[in-house]
Amino acid sequence: MTTGNKGAGGNGHADHDLNCLTIEELQAHAHTMMDKQTRDYYNEGADSGSTLLENIDAYKKYRIRPRVLRDVSRINTTTNLFGFKSSVPIGVAPTAMQKLAHADGEEGTAKACRKRGVPMGLSSFATTTLEEVAEASGEIPNVLQLYLFEDRDHSRKLIARAKKAGFKAVFLTVDTPILGRRNLEIRNQFKLPPHFKIANFVEEEEPALSNDETTPTSANQSRPRKPRAYSTAGYTHGEKRVTPTGPITFHTHAANPTLCWEKDIEWLKEECCPEMEVWVKGIATAEDAILAVHHQVRGIVVSNHGGRQLNGAMATLDALPDVVEAVRGQIPVHVDGGIRHGTDVFKALALGADFVWVGRPALWGLAYKGQEGVELMLKLLSDEFRLCMGLAGVTKVEGISKEYLVKIDKSGFVARL
Numbered sequence: 529m530t531t532g533n534k535g536a537g538g539n540g541h542a543d544h545d546l547n548c549l550t551i552e553e554l555q556a557h558a559h560t561m562m563d564k565q566t567r568d569y570y571n572e573g574a575d576s577g578s579t580l581l582e583n584i585d586a587y588k589k590y591r592i593r594p595r596v597l598r599d600v601s602r603i604n605t606t607t608n609l610f611g612f613k614s615s616v617p618i619g620v621a622p623t624a625m626q627k628l629a630h631a632d633g634e635e636g637t638a639k640a641c642r643k644r645g646v647p648m649g650l651s652s653f654a655t656t657t658l659e660e661v662a663e664a665s666g667e668i669p670n671v672l673q674l675y676l677f678e679d680r681d682h683s684r685k686l687i688a689r690a691k692k693a694g695f696k697a698v699f700l701t702v703d704t705p706i707l708g709r710r711n712l713e714i715r716n717q718f719k720l721p722p723h724f725k726i727a728n729f730v731e732e733e734e735p736a737l738s739n740d741e742t743t744p745t746s747a748n749q750s751r752p753r754k755p756r757a758y759s760t761a762g763y764t765h766g767e768k769r770v771t772p773t774g775p776i777t778f779h780t781h782a783a784n785p786t787l788c789w790e791k792d793i794e795w796l797k798e799e800c801c802p803e804m805e806v807w808v809k810g811i812a813t814a815e816d817a818i819l820a821v822h823h824q825v826r827g828i829v830v831s832n833h834g835g836r837q838l839n840g841a842m843a844t845l846d847a848l849p850d851v852v853e854a855v856r857g858q859i860p861v862h863v864d865g866g867i868r869h870g871t872d873v874f875k876a877l878a879l880g881a882d883f884v885w886v887g888r889p890a891l892w893g894l895a896y897k898g899q900e901g902v903e904l905m906l907k908l909l910s911d912e913f914r915l916c917m918g919l920a921g922v923t924k925v926e927g928i929s930k931e932y933l934v935k936i937d938k939s940g941f942v943a944r945l
């Protein structure tokens with residue numbers, strides 16, 4: 529969005545929610561709105577949660593070098609992706625089960641993104657169908673996040689539906705071949721309440737099981753069939769790979785330990801292209817970035833799943849510069865994890881990211897006020913980002929570079945990049 533400087537994220541008083549002027553305040557409001565199970569599921573990281581915290585803290589190691597006496601009366605925050613002009617280089621990352629936060633769920637997120645003119649990633653484990661989300665998104669191009677199941681048929685069906693619904697890209701999540709250890713989830717014995725469904729896996733042909741059953745038995749095979757939603761990634765039971773049904777538990781779904789470049793990326797490209805671009809989400813090293821380029825994916829997201837997978841892994845902002853250098857501009861590099869302020873967006877772009885995605889802040893927005901809360905979250909980050917650009921003396925997104933940053937080490941030493 530090109531705007532004049534007046535009110536461009538500064539101190540104009542119109543249009544503010546006076547109870548919520550920062551993402552930190554949004555988080556605090558959300559805290560009071562969510563039940564414990566949801567709050568813990570959304571907010572926790574794997575194991576001790578140190579990577580989750582480091583994702584956030586990594587941004588504090590950089591300071592901005594503002595340039596002055598440049599005409600910043602017109603600031604253009606837009607950027608192009610998937611053939612679309614996003615109002616800011618910020619999208620809503622795919623996060624599972626958004627109806628836990630608010631009845632608006634993924635549809636509310638989609639409408640908020642549409643209003644703010646930014647894309648959204650839809651989780652494979654959404655509580656809303658991808659068709660409903662596509663409808664709510666209108667002209668905004670969306671991304672389907674994929675967990676590639678060993679049972680190819682399910683993935684194939686999902687991909688076909690996404691193409692038909694007009695999704696522009698799939699983000700294959702590659703940091704979750706095995707699910708990270710989330711201790712609060714275990715302690716709370718997390719269960720998706722029965723009135724919610726993992727909406728994109730409603731299967732006409734699935735045998736109806738009671739909520740307590742996790743594997744089909746000969747007894748329940750003969751029961752009448754009815755449509756149901758279920759978890760589908762499969763797990764090993766003795767020699768056999770089985771598809772679990774029944775309640776969603778993180779120990780029976782999502783992970784596919786067989787995932788690999790040759791077998792899966794090539795298959796996925798065959799299935800998706802040319803209608804949808806194939807990206808990989810969850811790259812953290814230069815080596816894998818080079819492989820991604822080699823396998824001709826259309827883009828990568830530097831991500832550690834918001835610190836929910838390998839605790840002890842690098843903060844994403846720390847991983848970013850190596851990846852950017854390795855990719856050498858051949859494909860776009862996005863980043864997510866720990867972004868809580870517009871200045872964080874500026875820093876990520878200065879270190880070479882083309883675009884950023886935010887996960888938990890959108891969930892907090894949903895929990896606070898549904899669709900309106902996600903709009904608020906996007907407005908806060910967008911306003912902060914625009915203000916940061918202006919005060920740093922940059923008027924267009926492509927102009928943000930490492931010239932605008934210094935890195936401060938533990939002893940306080942300031943280094944030019």
Ligand SMILES: Cc1cc2nc3c(=O)[nH]c(=O)nc-3n(C[C@H](O)[C@H](O)[C@H](O)COP(=O)(O)O)c2cc1C
Nearest residue numbers: 570621622623624651701833834865866886887888
């Ligand atoms: C509650 C929750 C659920 C998530 N579900 C998914 C998912 O289904 N698929 C996926 O690829 N990433 C998922 N993620 C990871 C996000 O896409 C993103 O990488 C992460 O949230 C970014 O970190 P941030 O929350 O600090 O912004 C999830 C994250 C959270 C917090």
Ligand SMILES: CC(C)CC(=O)C(=O)O
Nearest residue numbers: 624653778781782833836
């Ligand atoms: C269904 C889950 C595996 C979703 C997820 O990616 C997460 O909780 O981090």
